[in-house]
Amino acid sequence: MKSVLEFREISKYFPGVKALDHICFQAYGGEVLAFLGENGAGKSTLLKVLNGDYRPDGGKYLLDGEEKNFNTPHEAIEEGISVIYQERQILLELSVAENIFLGKMPCNKFGVINTRKANEEATQIIKDFGLPIKPTTKVKDLSIAYQQMVEIMKAYSRENLKVICFDEPTASLSDAEIDCLFDIIQKLKSQGKIIIYVSHRMSEIQRIADKVAIFKDGCYIDTFKTGEISEQELIKKMVGRDLGDIYTKLDRNKEIGDVLLEAKDISSDYVKENSFILHKGEVLGFSGLVGAGRTELIRAIIGADKKRTGEVYLDGKKIENRSPKEAMENGIVLVPEDRKLQGILSNLSVKGNINISLMDKNANKFGIISKKKEEQEADEGIASFRIKTPSADKKIIELSGGNQQKCIVARGIATNPKVLILDEPTKGIDVGAKSEFYNMICEFAKQGLGVILISSELPEVIGLSDRIIVMKSLKISGEVSREEATEDKLLSLGMMGEA
């Protein structure tokens, strides 16, 4: 009998986000089902609900007609549901065999582990997978790809394995390693397992998946057979609109002014030496893979990380940013990447958040903050950025993600900056708010601000930037003008370092 995994009306909420909205669909044994959707569409959240990391706020799911309710990932694994995550979840100091049999090492009746038997059984599994590794090797001595294989073997070693999910498994794999992974997935498929495959890479999905389930803004859209629908159509379904439209309608700045910011040979403990310039009224995009050093370069410039070498010039004058505070005083403001941990102050109100960088301005010489000035600033920010909140006194964390982000932008703009740096500003934000942000960014550039836009979403960087800098392995690997920018070009600069 074929296994069936069925989701019924699964919902999940987080503060400020409706992460999953009544998800209903089925996955079948012996098939590879790909999850496709933008960042924040709910794919990873659904996997976490499936393996007991999150409890759903509504709905249920059934495996072979039986309702499942897991409190921990461990319980899910016991029942035959394994998720292989982007981050490796193995113990680096243990051997391959110990990792494969973690928590169920063969032992005698006194509880003493039989290492020899474990190694023998592990050897068998490794042979099944056709890998050139030894069961006794410590996992930390393996390559990333093999570490991931160990994780898959760990799931595979469960006799009752029914569902195996891969969350962006190929993000750090080479082509040969991807081939190897796909062989294993084919093998699992032939054994009748339910395989769920989450990836952004369209070519992989076409190659490995039998069906594609599309998610958008926390909703399940539909499932299609691969091959029966074109890539363009899939993208359209997943984005829910023609992307081109949003960008072509933007009212972009036509006049780019003099050099505003010059970064010369900037390096820190986290990024190699890099130089670039930014003009007045320009939107400068930063593209590249996650971990390419984009955020780190910016952090070194604004003094969030200690700069090792290099100089920063603003309007031709050399400036020193020893802390984000000094950068702010010099006119450079960052809207950070991780909204939850680096952006919002979750214990404060909308008003408190908008005003936190303005305390010097709002306080008298004794340091006493004027309530009236704070209210004015907050009202102004709420009005000009159209922040949807019942009142300025609401806790910021009660707002939706997009509105939280607007508060952070309002906070930065209130300090009257010359340079505005936006690090993944639209991550996890719904489509409507996204286009509001795009208009905002164009408006800032028109007002003469220099805007640096770090984004992993290629259409976003291409659609908004006047010039795009691509980084790879902590170095700038190339620069592309707006006219020459294509997704292919940026990707190959970001992944291979050449166009």
Added chain:
Amino acid sequence: MSNGNENIKKKSAFRKVLDAIGGDKLILLGAIILVFAVFTSLNKNFLTLQNMINLLVAASLVGMVAVGHTYLIIAGQNDLSPGSLAAFSGVMAALLLSWGIPFLPAILITLLSGVVVGLFNAWMVNKIKLESFIATLVTQAVVRGFAFIICDGKPVAISNPTFIAMGKARLIGIPVSVWLMLLSFVIFGFILAKTKFGRSVYAIGGSTEAARLAGLNPKKVVTLCFILIGVLTSLGGIVFAARMNAGQPSANVNLEFDAITAVILGGVSFTGGVGSMGGTVLGVILIQAFNTGLIMVNVPTFWQYVARGGLLLFALTSDYIRKEKRDKELLAASMKNAA
């Protein structure tokens, strides 16, 4: 919607007072009333004016330390060294006076030692990146050691008349120590609620990294908080010694225990970022009424320890319940906003 607005307008004066105190604190007020009622029924001398003043005097040192802890814990830090520092300060002031150093310089030098201890704690937290809970355990041991070392383990008697007078003097019937506590509550309550420094304390307690990227200097704020608690503890320790007519190196053990219990009872969250000075005032009253009451109804000393442990557990549990409630309300609110 319009109904809700009308309700807000029609709020009674009583309701306004309750709101000013804060809904969270109602449970605390209830607990205080309960403790007073129980102890008064067991010992009718409990609720007398004289006993209330005694209670406030006994609370004064804890109260001043609790003011410091309010800042520190809201900022996401903690301090386990006040008991040692208070004893050290009492001994130090007594010693300086016994060497013939005049009253004011003696006090100022002792307060300076409080600043130094605060700087040391801040240095461990900011520079060696230690958890304050463990870092200040170092200070607790070291400063207690120095309290014994500087006086060779023997209590130092105080003969300076000004100093003794400070322990005894009253203004409108209220002793100096109580005035100092009340002043600390008012001044530092105001600073916490209304000034840049106070706002920075809340901000870094919410998220240190976010606060730093928003242009604050978290290390500086943490350092100032440690200096604040150091100075308040030192001052409290000096006044305590004046009341006892001696600086005792073994005094004030478990002082931080009572102060932290009071602060958490008062609604400051152990996770940082949440709380107010008003809550701390109530927490201090509750814990001192509890401690004094236990003595007055003749609970054996050893059992008093158990009871205080129980009170701390109660405080932490209510902190947990409050946090759960906040999270739940938050989720409900965001579900509404998302829908």
